[in-house]
Amino acid sequence: MDWLLLPFEVSFVQRAALAGLLVSAACALVGTWVVLRGMAFIGDAMSHGLLPGVAIASLAGGNLLVGAALSAGVMAAGVTALTRSRRLSQDTSIGLLFVGMLAAGVIIVSHSRSFAVDLTGFLFGDVLAVGPGDLIGLAVTLAVVATVSLLGHRYFVALSFDTRKARTLGLRPGLANALLLGLVTLTIVASFRVVGTLLVFGLLIAPAAAATFWAKRIPAIMALAAVFGAVATLTGLIVSWHWGTAAGATIAAVAVLLFFLSALASALRRWPRRALLATGLLVASCAQPPPPVADVPHGYVEGAEETAEAQSRLVVADAATGEVRVVDLITEQVTPAGRVEGVRAAAGDGRFGYLAGNGSVGIVDSGSWMVDHGDHVHYYRAPVRAVGPVAGPVPSAVHSDPAVTALSFPDGTTVLLDRARLDAGAIVETGRITRAPHQGAAVPYHEHILASEPDGVRVHDRQGRPVAAIDQPCPRLEGHASTRRGVVFGCADGALLVTEEGGAFRGEKIPYPGPGERATAFTHRPGSTTLAAKSGERGVWVLDVARRTWHHHDTGPVAAVNVVGEGAPLLVLGRDGVLRARDAATGAERAAAPLLPPDATGGAVIQVDTTRAYVNNPGSGELYEIDYNDNLRRARTFTVPGKASHMVETGR
Known part of the structure; x- marks a missing residue:
């Protein structure tokens, strides 16, 4: 025991231990x-990018921490700027900055013959030289890191697991990424005095990576990483x-x-279970087989195949012939899906296409859909089929959830x-909901149905x-959209956003x-x-639901x-x-x-998903896939027999 405690009887080792504990936390x-986000290369580049600033500060007789902070700021700004370029990947941008900053530091060092000792301390640290002032700085750093981590936890979680979903939820992934990069920079700058820039990367990554073998929840990983540190x-x-x-x-x-x-222990933990499983299989092979037990895995849907990615499809109808076809955007296969006589409109709910014809609405199962559980998503594909008709005119809205599909008609x-x-x-x-005629909608939402009235919204049960x-009026209600922030209804004086909290609905x-x-x-x-809508024939409204703001743009004929x-x-x-x-x-x-x-724009629609847009050509059988992130490049053209009069995308 004396062997363990002896080093800590010395004051500078005590300060070193306290500094190490603060840095570890x-x-x-x-x-x-950093581990969950896959930012290890950024961390490594940031730690090496401190060299020019530290070298200049040392040669000028200034504060090394200030020099390191300035150099890290330049590095962080460079990473942020270059990663926005569409021509360079993130790894390429970071690699260029990494080499450039390190080379600049070496060039500066090479002009000084007296920098060798300082450079050694910079690269490998000098934890035993930590003073009281350094401890105060580390304590402040820990407080800042802990505060930002606590306040930004929800944003960082969404950023780490699904950037697109973070953007959809209004969690501003760009700002979250900048804050996270700032935390990495702050931690590296504050820690290089303890373990040096070459080794701070190990203390930043290794404990957290080790903790992932023992814990699954983020707070538990953080706590265990602090213990390992x-x-x-x-x-x-x-x-x-x-x-x-x-x-x-x-x-x-x-x-x-x-x-x-930790990695070895994790592997060893699995060996006994594998041995037990092998023994069980051996015993079972010598015994009478037990009666089969249904094992339904999570996400299983009978008759459907679960896939690793979205299986987007387009439901396309020809107004002249009534022929309905489904275009598989993965395989590019075109599948016939029956006929709807007099088809003159199309709507969708993510899986089914609803084709309005002569006195009825034909329902087509596109065989492609997704199930969003919030923290993860399941994607499915199944055979295309025509389901059948529902009597009624052209629907004003179609909305669904896992329990109910609501088809709303202009007669109320x-x-x-x-x-x-x-x-x-x-x-x-x-069931049915009946009210006065209007171009309204009924939207399943939080175990209820939000049904529009000509001048407002009422909540119904299933x-x-x-x-x-809803106590807020909505004069001359027309237009609707279901978003993650609530359900939006168009009113003569703006929009009505209906949300739910604790079983209560408010507008x-x-x-x-x-x-x-x-x-x-x-x-x-x-x-x-973010919603878009025509404003007459020559303008467009954009509604940002998260920020509760409208933008109006004069665009010319739309x-x-x-x-x-x-x-x-x-x-x-x-x-x-x-x-x-x-x-x-x-x-x-x-x-x-x-x-x-x-002359072919009448009846054209734009369908968008997370990477592409799709536009039908009502004058022909062509469907255009547009890469809206690449100057509206036409990525693919699909062709169906007849004309692509109406189109709706499914699988999202």
């Missing part, structure tokens, strides 16, 4: 995000004292050793269908019985900011909180419009047949591409 908080610090100081090794390097080496021991009637039976191929009506009314008005013809039909990417989401373009198809990408907030034109003959 900060590195545990930041390192967890503390063990590495104390063990490294003890070994360094007795064996005369460099303290910083020994601390980092112990941290890396703990990672490999909404037909409720059993969704589970519909998924199985049967049309079973479970069977269609009214249970409450919030988002008034128009100024003149412009009102929105009557919203389009958007599924899940997005045939179709859609918007991708935050930070992505507004797509406007003009009556001249030109597709234009505009900034959703300012309306500034970013790109333009001639797409359709001017």
Whole structure:
């Protein structure tokens, strides 16, 4: 025991231990995000990028921490700027900065013959030289890191696991990424005095990576990483004292050793279970087989194949012949899906296409859909089939959830269908909602149905019985959209956003900011909180639901419009047949591409998903896949027999 405690009887070792514990805690908080986010290369580059600033500060007789901070700031700004380039990948950008900053530091060092000792301390640390002032700085760093990690936890989680979903939820992944990069920078700058720039990377990564073998939840990983870091610090100081090794390097080496021991222990833990399984199989092979037990894995859907990625498809109808076809965007196969006589409109709910014909709505199962559980998503594909008709005119809205599908008609009637039976191929009506005629909608939302009235919204139960009314009026209601932030209804004076909290539904008005013809039909990417709508024939409204703001843009004659989401373009198809990408907030034109003959724009629609847009050519059988991130490049052209009069995308 004396052998263990002897080093800590000396004051400078006590300060070194305290400094190491503070650094370990900060590195545990930041390192967890670095490991989960896959930012290890950024961490390595940042640690080496400090060299020019430290070298200049040392030669000028200045504060090394200030020099390191300035150099890290330049590195962080460079990483942020270069990673925005579409021509360079993130790894390429970081690698260029890494080499450039390191080369600049070496060049500066090579001009000084007196920098050797300082450079050694910079590269390998000098934890035993930590003073009281350094401890205060480390404590402040830990406090800042802990505060930002706590306040930004939700943002960092979304950023680490699904950037697109973070953007959809309005969690501003760009800002979250900048904050995370700032935390990495702050931690490295504060820690290089303890273990040096070459070794801080190990203390930042190794404990967090080791913790992932033992814990699954992020707070548990952080706590365990702090424990591993503390063990590495104390063990490294003890070994360094007795064996005369460099303290910083020994601390980092112990941290890396703990990672490999954790990996080995994790592998050994699986061996007994494998041996037990093998023994069980051997015994079972000699015994009578037990009766089969149904084992239904999570996400299993009978008759469907679960896939690793979205299986997007297009449901396309020919107005002249009534022929309906489904285009598989993965295999490019075109599958016939029956006929709908007199088809003149199409709508979708993510899986089914609803084709309005002569007195009925034909329902087509596209065989492609997704199930969003919030923290993960399942994608499915199944055979295409025509399900059957539902009596009624052209629907004003179709919305679904896992329990009910609501078809709303302009006469004020909404037909409720059993969704589970519909998924199985049967049309079973479970109820109806009747109100005054209007171009409204009924939207399943939080175990209820939000049904529009001509001047407001009422809450109904699943069977269609009214249970409450939204207190905010919505004069001359027309237009609707379901988003992750709530359900939006278009009003004469703006939009009504209906949300739910604790079983209570409330309405919030988002008034128009100024003149412009009102929105009557919203389009958007599924899940997005940014909506687009025509404003008369020559303008477009953009509604940012997350920020509760409208933007109006004068665009000239508009045939179709859609918007991708935050930070992505507004797509406007003009009556001249030109597709234009505009900034959703300012309306500034970013790109333009001639797409359709001017006389073929009537009936054209724009469908968007997370990477592509799709536009039908009603004058032919062509469907265009547009890469809206690459100057509206036409990525593919699909051709179906007849004409592509109506189109809707499914699988998202």
